[in-house]
Amino acid sequence: SPAAAGAGQPAFLQIRDIVKDFSGYKAVDHVSLDIAKGEIFALLGSSGCGKTTLLRMLAGFETPTSGRIILNGQDLAGLPPYERPLNMMFQSYALFPHLTVWENIAFGLQRDGWARDRVAERVEAMLKLTQLAKYAKRRPHQLSGGQQQRVALARSLAKQPQLLLLDEPLGALDKKLREQTQIELVNIIEQVGVTCVMVTHDQEEAMTMASRIAVMSEGRFLQVGHPSEIYETPATRFVADFIGNVNLMDGTLAVDEPDHVVIDCPDCRHYVGHGITGTEGMAVTVALRPEKIHIGRHAPSDAFNTARGTIKELSYFGGYTVYHVQLGSGAVLKVTLANTQRHRDDELTWGDEVWAHWSRSAHVVLTQ
Numbered sequence: 001s002p003a004a005a006g007a008g009q010p011a012f013l014q015i016r017d018i019v020k021d022f023s024g025y026k027a028v029d030h031v032s033l034d035i036a037k038g039e040i041f042a043l044l045g046s047s048g049c050g051k052t053t054l055l056r057m058l059a060g061f062e063t064p065t066s067g068r069i070i071l072n073g074q075d076l077a078g079l080p081p082y083e084r085p086l087n088m089m090f091q092s093y094a095l096f097p098h099l100t101v102w103e104n105i106a107f108g109l110q111r112d113g114w115a116r117d118r119v120a121e122r123v124e125a126m127l128k129l130t131q132l133a134k135y136a137k138r139r140p141h142q143l144s145g146g147q148q149q150r151v152a153l154a155r156s157l158a159k160q161p162q163l164l165l166l167d168e169p170l171g172a173l174d175k176k177l178r179e180q181t182q183i184e185l186v187n188i189i190e191q192v193g194v195t196c197v198m199v200t201h202d203q204e205e206a207m208t209m210a211s212r213i214a215v216m217s218e219g220r221f222l223q224v225g226h227p228s229e230i231y232e233t234p235a236t237r238f239v240a241d242f243i244g245n246v247n248l249m250d251g252t253l254a255v256d257e258p259d260h261v262v263i264d265c266p267d268c269r270h271y272v273g274h275g276i277t278g279t280e281g282m283a284v285t286v287a288l289r290p291e292k293i294h295i296g297r298h299a300p301s302d303a304f305n306t307a308r309g310t311i312k313e314l315s316y317f318g319g320y321t322v323y324h325v326q327l328g329s330g331a332v333l334k335v336t337l338a339n340t341q342r343h344r345d346d347e348l349t350w351g352d353e354v355w356a357h358w359s360r361s362a363h364v365v366l367t368q
């Protein structure tokens with residue numbers, strides 16, 4: 001993992017047992033994290049989970065109630081925001097409306113007393129990096145949302161901070177532009193090589209942009225990992241549900257063998273081909289991603305990992321179709337089929353009776 005610093009070397013950014021208590025309410029509750037140099041790390045969670053408070057403590061706008069933050073070997077305790085070797089880009093961008101793009105980027109450098117030609121040189125480099133050279137003389141209101149965002153980024157990077165903090169960086173953009181800008185932003189951040197911590201409530205944004213994600217809830221980290229790790233092996237029901245689409249089925253552990261378990265659910269028996277530790281009779285939840293399920297008209301030969309139902313709804317998305325299959329208990333199974341190899345004559349439609357089937361390695365078994 002990119003987080004693993006060299007042997008014996010402390011991580012570039014160390015967050016150590018941080019607590020933020022707002023008169024008895026722990027907005028951040030004993031959080032620890034190591035971030036490697038050059039990582040793009042996302043704090044992901046729904047509104048109120050404490051992600052912004054954590055970011056603001058990194059920036060120095062909030063003081064931790066307890067715990068330590070160490071950046072490149074330096075304890076940041078007691079350092080005001082402007083003395084920290086970092087920069088924060090706000091969701092609103094906070095551009096100066098009366099200044100041009102060039103002047104916006106130059107502002108911080110001039111305030112720090114940089115020589116004129118050094119300022120010019122850096123601003124030109126930033127304009128080039130963010131592909132804004134031809135907009136240098138415009139004012140923010142003469143730019144698109146995406147361009148404004150790049151100005152804010154250019155300004156944040158001008159002083160070559162050791163750490164870049166992004167607060168909902170794409171929050172002000174519409175969906176289409178967001179997707180395009182996510183990639184641009186990552187390209188720029190990677191070119192510069194700056195370590196980055198971003199806050200977002202948008203799981204797609206976190207998945208696309210980040211090298212690792214911390215899923216936060218109620219001031220704590222529920223899981224930290226690479227996007228695919230969190231998607232494929234969520235640690236808890238909350239994480240499974242929060243990241244992407246998922247079918248969650250409650251059941252009971254019926255058979256517990258060293259190499260497999262059988263889980264009984266109202267609509268099916270799951271044969272899970274990897275051991276989990278538990279006791280027979282224990283309540284568990286099976287998580288199944290919609291794209292790991294197949295549906296067809298014919299009953300599979302295997303008695304396990306199959307369920308019968310009726311197509312109640314389908315939504316065509318071009319490349320794939322999402323089916324809602326109602327099972328015997330009334331529960332609805334979401335199934336995603338790619339449309340790459342679909343034939344007209346086996347097209348499934350509303351009201352069709354189908355068999356759903358999935359492999360022995362498709363499940364994630366959750367006990368919390």
Ligand code: ATP
Binds near residue numbers: 027050
């Ligand atoms: P959002 O995405 O809505 O900004 P968030 O996950 O970033 O949410 P925070 O802004 O970190 O959440 O807030 C976490 C909790 O701490 C919330 O319940 C919030 O009401 C509370 N909180 C934040 N700042 C303060 C403050 N200055 N005083 C008291 N409570 C606060």
